[in-house]
Amino acid sequence: MSTQLEALPYRHVVTLPAEPSAVRIAREAAEQALVEWGIGLRHPTVDPALLIVSELVTNSVRHAAVLSPQVTVIYAAGPDCLAFAVHDRHPYQPALYGAVTGTGAGGLGTVMELVLGLGGTAVVRADADGGGKSIWITLPL
Numbered sequence: 476m477s478t479q480l481e482a483l484p485y486r487h488v489v490t491l492p493a494e495p496s497a498v499r500i501a502r503e504a505a506e507q508a509l510v511e512w513g514i515g516l517r518h519p520t521v522d523p524a525l526l527i528v529s530e531l532v533t534n535s536v537r538h539a540a541v542l543s544p545q546v547t548v549i550y551a552a553g554p555d556c557l558a559f560a561v562h563d564r565h566p567y568q569p570a571l572y573g574a575v576t577g578t579g580a581g582g583l584g585t586v587m588e589l590v591l592g593l594g595g596t597a598v599v600r601a602d603a604d605g606g607g608k609s610i611w612i613t614l615p616l
Contacts, residue, residue, distance in 0.1 A: 481524070483551040483558060485512045488548045491532075493540035493563065501532045501548045505559070508550045514557070520614050523589045524557055530586050531561035531610055539565030543607065548566070557614045560600075564607035568599045 487508040491497040505528050510520060526549065535546040543564035551558045571587055590597045595614040602608060 483553040483556060485550075485552040489550075490545050491548045493536050493543055495536060497536055497546055498529050498532045499574055501546075501561075502529050505550055507552065509552070509557075512552050514552060514616065518616065520557060520593060520616055522612055524559070524612075526560075527586050527589055527612055528559055528561070530582060530587065530614075534582060535561055535563040535565075538567070539563035549609075552616070555616050557616055558611065560609040560611040562566045562607065562609040564602070566601075566606055566608070568601060568608050569610075571597045571599060586612075 485508070487504065489501065489504045491500055500537070505525055506516060509516060509518075513552050514521065532546055534546065535543065545564075547562040549562070566614040569583055571583060587597060590612055593614050596610060597613075598611050600609045600611060
């Protein structure tokens with residue numbers, strides 16, 4: 476997928492406290508943005524995308540909250556692409572492509588199985604100061 480994220484015409488950002496309620500709020504914000512952008516909630520990519528967002532925000536809440544009191548979710552879309560990122564200020568950068576285990580244990584393994592199954596991409600981008608990271612997911616529509 477060669478879409479430049481900066482070129483995607485639709486974008487929405489939400490910053491939430493790194494607490495369990497952030498998962499529900501991030502999912503609801505994604506649903507609202509998709510509807511506003513004309514992407515039907517019955518589109519076959521939407522349910523997996525919502526699960527991916529939920530898993531990534533859950534990971535930030537569980538593992539990064541000690542160093543990152545907030546989590547930011549960036550949603551973006553274009554005519555043939557849906558992208559989103561979950562950002563926290565914990566420096567640990569997980570190895571995404573090593574997370575696929577086939578055990579169905581959840582977390583990053585589930586995220587990567589869904590991303591790869593949909594023909595998408597995933598990348599971890601470190602903050603310029605090295606004190607945090609974003610996990611970017613791009614999925615074809």
